[in-house]
Amino acid sequence: MPELFMRMMKEEWRLHSTMFGQISFALFPVMIFGIVFMGSFLLPLMHSALPLGNITLITHAMFLVLGIMVGGFGLLGNEMMNRRFGQASFLAYSARSLPLSERFIFANFVIKDTVYYFFLWVLPFGAGYIAAAPFTETPLQRAFLLLLTLSLSFMAGLCTVFLLSSLYVRSKLALVLLGAAVGAGFFAIFLATGINPALYFPPYLLYHSFSLPGLIASCAVLAGLFIISVILFSPEQTGRTATHKDLFLPVQKRLAGLPNPPLVAKDFVDLHRSGIGIGQTLFSFVAPLIVIWFFLSLVRSYLPPHGLLFLFAMISGVIASTIYTWVTEFDNFSHYSCLPVAVSTLIGSKMTTFAILQVIPAVFISLAAAFSGEAALILPAVVLCISFSFYAAGVMAFLCGLSPSVLVYDVKVLFTYLVLDGLVFAVFSALAFANPWYALASLLLFIPALLMVKAAKRRWDTVDPTGF
Amino acid sequence: MSPVLEVADLSKAYGDVTAVDHVSLSVDEGALFGLLGPNGSGKTTMIKVLTGQIRPTGGSARVLGLDVEREGLKVRERVGIIPEQESPPSFLTAMEYLEFVGAVRKLQDIGEKAEYWFDLLEFGDKKHVLCKDLSRGTRQKLMFAQAFIHEPVLALIDEPLINFDPVMQDVVKGYLSEYVRKGKTIFLSTHILEVAEEICSSFAILHSGKLLHAGPVADLTARGTHLPEFFLSLVRKDHHA
Numbered sequence: 291m292p293e294l295f296m297r298m299m300k301e302e303w304r305l306h307s308t309m310f311g312q313i314s315f316a317l318f319p320v321m322i323f324g325i326v327f328m329g330s331f332l333l334p335l336m337h338s339a340l341p342l343g344n345i346t347l348i349t350h351a352m353f354l355v356l357g358i359m360v361g362g363f364g365l366l367g368n369e370m371m372n373r374r375f376g377q378a379s380f381l382a383y384s385a386r387s388l389p390l391s392e393r394f395i396f397a398n399f400v401i402k403d404t405v406y407y408f409f410l411w412v413l414p415f416g417a418g419y420i421a422a423a424p425f426t427e428t429p430l431q432r433a434f435l436l437l438l439t440l441s442l443s444f445m446a447g448l449c450t451v452f453l454l455s456s457l458y459v460r461s462k463l464a465l466v467l468l469g470a471a472v473g474a475g476f477f478a479i480f481l482a483t484g485i486n487p488a489l490y491f492p493p494y495l496l497y498h499s500f501s502l503p504g505l506i507a508s509c510a511v512l513a514g515l516f517i518i519s520v521i522l523f524s525p526e527q528t529g530r531t532a533t534h535k536d537l538f539l540p541v542q543k544r545l546a547g548l549p550n551p552p553l554v555a556k557d558f559v560d561l562h563r564s565g566i567g568i569g570q571t572l573f574s575f576v577a578p579l580i581v582i583w584f585f586l587s588l589v590r591s592y593l594p595p596h597g598l599l600f601l602f603a604m605i606s607g608v609i610a611s612t613i614y615t616w617v618t619e620f621d622n623f624s625h626y627s628c629l630p631v632a633v634s635t636l637i638g639s640k641m642t643t644f645a646i647l648q649v650i651p652a653v654f655i656s657l658a659a660a661f662s663g664e665a666a667l668i669l670p671a672v673v674l675c676i677s678f679s680f681y682a683a684g685v686m687a688f689l690c691g692l693s694p695s696v697l698v699y700d701v702k703v704l705f706t707y708l709v710l711d712g713l714v715f716a717v718f719s720a721l722a723f724a725n726p727w728y729a730l731a732s733l734l735l736f737i738p739a740l741l742m743v744k745a746a747k748r749r750w751d752t753v754d755p756t757g758f
Numbered sequence: 759m760s761p762v763l764e765v766a767d768l769s770k771a772y773g774d775v776t777a778v779d780h781v782s783l784s785v786d787e788g789a790l791f792g793l794l795g796p797n798g799s800g801k802t803t804m805i806k807v808l809t810g811q812i813r814p815t816g817g818s819a820r821v822l823g824l825d826v827e828r829e830g831l832k833v834r835e836r837v838g839i840i841p842e843q844e845s846p847p848s849f850l851t852a853m854e855y856l857e858f859v860g861a862v863r864k865l866q867d868i869g870e871k872a873e874y875w876f877d878l879l880e881f882g883d884k885k886h887v888l889c890k891d892l893s894r895g896t897r898q899k900l901m902f903a904q905a906f907i908h909e910p911v912l913a914l915i916d917e918p919l920i921n922f923d924p925v926m927q928d929v930v931k932g933y934l935s936e937y938v939r940k941g942k943t944i945f946l947s948t949h950i951l952e953v954a955e956e957i958c959s960s961f962a963i964l965h966s967g968k969l970l971h972a973g974p975v976a977d978l979t980a981r982g983t984h985l986p987e988f989f990l991s992l993v994r995k996d997h998h999a
């Protein structure tokens with residue numbers, strides 16, 4: 291166990307550090323630490339707008355979502371990496387030739403992800419808060435407790451996704467049933483008590499009233515989720531050489547009016563057949579956003595009227611922009627390298643695929659608006675979400691070309707990304723809070739988005755594609 | 759005969775590894791040119807540079823009169839390439855992949871052209887199987903087909919024979935010989951020296967990125983030697999030097 295685990299850790303580290311240099315990557319946790327350390331001093335300021343309980347609640351939610359997204363990327367991401375770099379280049383795959391069971395490898399993989407991303411994200415966050423504690427007059431135990439409960443939130447997210455994904459592979463029906471049961475359970479709690487079930491999130495409760503039995507129970511639940519997902523885990527089925535009906539030409543025909551129909555058609559056939567389309571939509575889009583909705587609705591009273599919907603639309607826009615990450619991640623430039631396809635052409639076709647997939651967030655936001663009784667504001671909410679998503683994707687394309695997911699850990703790139711997105715986020719949430727219909731002004735974001743895609747094409751044509 | 763491929767003092771370094779080291783050579787139209795060399799000697803790198811997939815770090819190269827660094831895309835439009843790793847997209851079927859290549863290359867009658875290749879390389883029964891479920895050799899057949907489907911005037915093919923069974927190797931050797939007889943040019947990298955000697959008209963040997971030798975295969979007979987012996991003695995001598 292330790293052997294394979296350590297090697298997987300090293301592999302993950304090398305993957306990231308060779309992409310953009312050891313130093314730049316090592317700076318990533320340092321940056322998180324720094325941001326939180328300084329952010330802690332702003333806490334009193336934030337208090338005046340939002341009670342402390344809500345801030346900690348949101349922080350716990352953030353780590354839950356982080357866990358969900360890291361888990362989603364770990365699993366599906368690994369599938370993608372496998373596709374990008376060929377069958378045997380990742381340990382999770384090549385270890386198959388060793389006398390180890392698939393379950394054992396999967397368990398190692400999950401633990402690796404947990405530990406690795408714990409050091410990358412959770413620990414620096416907690417450490418930043420702890421380091422600031424003496425200056426902000428926060429009792430040290432509270433700071434340590436926060437590190438503990440945030441870790442639990444993060445692991446809750448990870449374990450949930452691992453469970454769901456194991457289930458997803460086993461039986462889609464079971465997944466749907468489980469989802470329905472959990473949803474019904476939450477609804478029942480809400481009906482019976484009138485309290486948002488997010489308030490019962492165990493790590494959050496634990497932070498507010500710590501008890502040893504509570505901690506033990508939380509850990510036991512996490513361990514349970516982990517064990518069940520390992521037991522349910524079924525290795526991908528190989529050896530079935532089914533034949534398939536030709537999809538490529540019909541899809542291409544349907545896309546005829548768009549730029550680069552063959553490249554976009556290939557993307558859609560790929561997304562459809564590999565199941566990545568549905569998997570990613572569920573795990574990297576719908577699941578985190580539902581969680582966010584629950585937690586955001588707790589701070590509703592602190593937001594202006596309609597504020598919840600529009601804040602949610604902006605956040606959905608941020609997450610929708612990561613669709614650019616998955617459309618660029620699931621295939622490998624080597625599929626195109628022997629064809630007359632330039633990196634700029636590929637950026638263009640990926641943007642087209644991205645644009646079509648924006649139907650997902652559009653439908654999602656429409657449903658959210660309808661269900662929260664704000665159907666009248668569907669139009670501005672959807673426009674805000676989609677415009678912001680395009681803008682953020684344009685920034686990503688410019689900064690990272692065709693490999694956005696790995697480059698996110700490059701501190702310089704991430705910083706630029708956060709600044710460029712943060713400013714726009716602030717401006718447009720302010721506008722939408724002032725008057726929901728002002729959100730339509732976000733259509734203007736398409737201009738910088740297009741300019742950035744253009745600049746991205748020029749920029750990334752002049753460097754060797756990665757992985758070469 | 760005019761050269762279709764001219765390499766002048768070409769170098770490519772990956773960080774501090776120099777994969778191609780000041781190489782100059784030229785290949786004439788109608789040649790079946792073999793690029794030989796031990797593992798890691800820079801053959802694949804050379805092919806990637808010549809097809810504009812990666813940029814040289816020194817020197818220059820022209821392919822079909824085009825500068826590979828500035829006009830890589832045009833080079834790839836006109837030539838055919840078999841990459842070292844056979845990696846057609848996992849979730850397209852063999853047929854769909856050829857349709858995809860045809861669409862990108864804007865070919866007419868792609869269906870007919872694909873049929874020709876399914877017949878020639880005998881894998882018509884795998885037409886509708888996903889690329890990820892194909893055997894290695896079948897994937898290689900598919901890559902072979904995509905490289906030649908537009909009948910390029912020049913094809914740069916990286917180790918195309920390695921996964922083929924003896925029967926298929928024979929078919930492919932025949933195809934390549936016939937192809938150059940029609941006046942087209944092949945730039946082939948291979949480890950199978952017997953095959954190189956049998957079908958190539960000229961060859962070059964790389965070792966650690968440096969060019970050790972370049973010349974017609976016929977010269978070997980004049981020297982009273984064969985390609986395998988010649989290769990081994992040259993590479994071993996260079997190794998000790």
Ligand SMILES: Nc1ncnc2c1ncn2[C@@H]1O[C@H](COP(=O)(O)OP(=O)(O)OP(=O)(O)O)[C@@H](O)[C@H]1O
Pocket residue numbers: 757758772775776777795796797798799800801802803804842
């Ligand atoms: N992307 C890369 N990054 C760093 N070094 C590389 C990369 N690709 C190749 N190299 C190095 O360049 C050198 C030449 O590699 P290349 O693949 O061109 O050799 P080759 O002659 O094709 O070998 P083989 O016969 O094994 O296919 C090797 O030392 C290799 O390690």
Ligand SMILES: [Mg+2]
Pocket residue numbers: 801802803842916
């Ligand atoms: Mg090679």
